[in-house]
Amino acid sequence: MQRIFSGVQPTGNLHLGNYLGAIRNWVRLQNDYECIFCMVDLHAITVWQDPEQLRSNTREVAAAMIASGVDPHKNIIFNQSQVPQHAELAWIFNCVARLGWLDRMTQFKEKAGKDKERASVGLYAYPNLMAADILLYKATHVPVGEDQKQHLELCRDIAQKFNHDYKEEVFPIVEPLIFGEATRVMSLRDGSSKMSKSDASDASRINMTDDTDSIVKKIRKARTDAEPLPSEVAGLKGRAEAANLVGIYAALQDCTSQQVLDDFRGQGFGTFKPALAELAVDKLAVIQGEMRRLRDDPAHVDSIIRTGVEKARAIAEPIIREIHGKIGLLQP
Ligand code: TRP
16 A cells, blocks of 8 residues: 655644645545654744744644544644654754755745744755655655745655665655645635635634634635625636635535535625635534544544554554664664
């Protein structure tokens, strides 16, 4: 069976974008692949994290996965820091990747902003750690959003250079798995920016913990235009906000945007928004109930993560030993 690795940062509230763009897809993958799902806490600390928050966010992400239907018996759910081979392989990759490669990473430029002298070294080396996450398990496929494609490309470059330098096919060249529609959920306030936990406006996102009232209110207030919905997807061009809401509806309903338009063509947002709100409330209710139950039982979540850590280590240990051997690190 082919192996999937995916990571999610345990930082701040999970929102609909995380669910539709990542977690929901993982649920589908578990039947066809051996899946390793990781809360990447070492990636999280490339920018400041409050220790208590980090700990509780890590549990929260695991809970969200389980509540969404990721089966912890079938898959591996764990946090990165507890399998020390991630950090170890990342160091080795620091010595494989070239400065020029990392200099091209657009996410670093975005995250570091103007004052890059003050960004952490970890933020710069972040893609090497991500490559280590994936290659530590010789994963063959990685489900990623648009924004992570460049990092995955770097992972392939690292694997290729390593294989070339040590003259053996040690690492697979991973393939990205890109999903269908609406994997990229945009802000409810601005159709040109991604739904994000760091957006100052809470109205821009639907949090996984939002109650019915807030979900309905946020969708009602979502920015749109005054036109009715078109009959064809092509008619959504240049209407980012409308396209986003239709995309969210399609993703929640598990159909295409065109199918949504078949049902709502010619209707205004006065009709469409309440329908979308009802659908969102409905679909999220089950997951939210389960998340609450898990939040009240952190020991249970911890024991699932602990099992995941053990399973992950069991795969990682022989692979890191093989890599030591290839590089010539003495194993006395
Ligand atoms: N960089 C990813 C993100 O921010 C998270 C991540 C870390 C990841 N390691 C990974 C994703 C390995 C896929 C595979 O979304």
